[in-house]
Amino acid sequence: MKIGFTYDLRREYTALGFSDEETAEFDSDVTINAIEGALQGLGHDVLRIGNIYELTRQLAAGNRWDMVFNISEGLYGAARESQVPALLDAYRIPYTFSDPLTLAVSLDKAVAKKLVQHAGVPTPEFFVIQSLDDIRHEKRVRKNIFPLFVKPLTEGTGKGISAESIVWDLAAFTKQCGNLLGRFGQPVLAESYLPGREFTVGITGTGEHAECIGVMEITLNKEAEPAVYSYLNKEFYEERVVYSLIEDKDIISEASDIALRAYRILGCRDAGRVDLKADPQGKLSFLEINPLAGLHPVRSDLSILCGKTGVPYTALISRIVESALERVRGVLEPVDA
Ligand SMILES: Nc1ncnc2c1ncn2[C@@H]1O[C@H](COP(=O)(O)OP(=O)(O)OP(=O)(O)O)[C@@H](O)[C@H]1O
Ligand SMILES: [Mg+2]
Structure with a gap:
């Protein structure tokens, strides 16, 4: 081809x-x-x-x-x-x-969360701050909502995410929102902070043919910025992050169920990655979805996950192309040489 x-x-x-x-x-x-x-x-x-x-x-x-x-x-x-x-x-x-609609709704983390929440998929409570004035008017900003997690609304790769993303009071919240609004020129997503274990789920295929490749836990070691899979922790992952393939059937079942439901609701195609985190009781929630997950053969989470499940890189690329081909089989016209 x-x-x-x-x-x-x-x-x-x-x-x-x-x-x-x-x-x-x-x-x-x-x-x-x-x-x-x-x-x-x-x-x-x-x-x-x-x-x-x-x-x-x-x-x-x-x-x-x-x-x-x-x-x-x-x-x-x-x-x-x-x-x-x-x-x-x-x-x-x-x-x-994925198609343009899926890519746009997934990039906007609040829109993606609304859609999956509407379908009953657990995701932390949230609101969007467009400007610092919103903080004064936002009725949900009360003493008892902290800690919150704040991040740019439409970024990826850990951009704007650091230990300062976890805010414990109004002063820190206002400061971090101000930083992010100024630095990224886009709204800020504020959501409940989930302190539990973190997982990422790899998926290939489309719709009913979508399947979970595996569930990988992300654990930070003592060299890492604490508690957050931040921009810097991702950048220096060799020294800071431990990735482990999950074998526990209950976790695999809960994580893959949330991830596959989110993936299908949002209309993702061919491959992607869903990030999940647990609350203090261990219950998992959807954080965000990556319909264009990084494909660096060594550094990207999806490649690391595939490596641990015995799916070679070429097999991952092959699954992506095969999944895309299923959509077009029968309507694909040969191209003139
Ligand atoms: N509500 C939350 N509670 C606790 N930690 C969170 C929360 N939201 C995000 N995080 C932490 O911040 C990290 C980055 O968040 P998120 O996955 O939304 O950003 P991203 O930049 O889009 O990531 P990616 O690199 O996967 O594209 C998460 O992996 C997690 O460690
Ligand atoms: Mg992420």
Whole structure:
């Protein structure tokens, strides 16, 4: 198959002057080479496209592909992950992973939480702060709601998340909201702090065919910033984080049930990762979903999880392509050489 490949290569953006933080979600040459190598190993002809600007140029020039392997995160706006898939939909070119609607609702953590909560999936109570004025007017900001966890509404990769994300009183809450509003120029999500164990669940497939690859616990050791799987803990995970595959059947059942329900409710496709945390009684809740989970062959949580369950990287990429192909089988037109 002739597979186009859309992605945001981090070094291209840093060369243009974008900061490390602005480009934190973008991919390295290691990831791009690994995906390309896996696709070639599966017998596909891979044509690198790159970011949305290059895709636009190539579409205008008349280039077409049987399918696009899309991991583009986008740069601007709360629907930035939806932009490449929306363009591909307009040209009726099939692509891997979720559609524009799913990517947009999943990126906005409050919208995703409302949708899963509506369907009965447990998730911490929350509210959104648009400006510091909201804190004065927000009736739910009372003494007894603390501790709260605060984070940017539409970010990933631990951006804006540190030990300061856990706030124990109004002064710390106001300070941290002010920091995040100024630094990220977007609303802040405030939710109940869950102090229990943390898990991430890997999923491949779509709809009824979606299945859980495994449940992995994230434990922080003493070199880590305490209590939070933060930006810095993710960055220096080799020294700070311990990843363990869960064998306990009860935890697997509770975690995979929440994760698969959230994945299906939000309409995720092909593969993704769902983050869960426990309350003091050990009951699990949905924190967030990653329909474009990182695919660095060594560093990304999904790859680490696959490694522990005996799913080789090429097999993961193969499952993603096969899942995408199930959608288009029968309607895929051969492309002229
Ligand atoms: N309500 C909460 N209570 C306790 N800890 C939380 C809560 N929300 C988030 N965290 C901690 O912060 C971390 C990052 O939060 P979250 O997964 O929402 O951010 P992210 O940047 O989108 O992550 P990813 O890197 O998976 O994209 C979680 O893995 C968890 O350790
Ligand atoms: Mg997360």
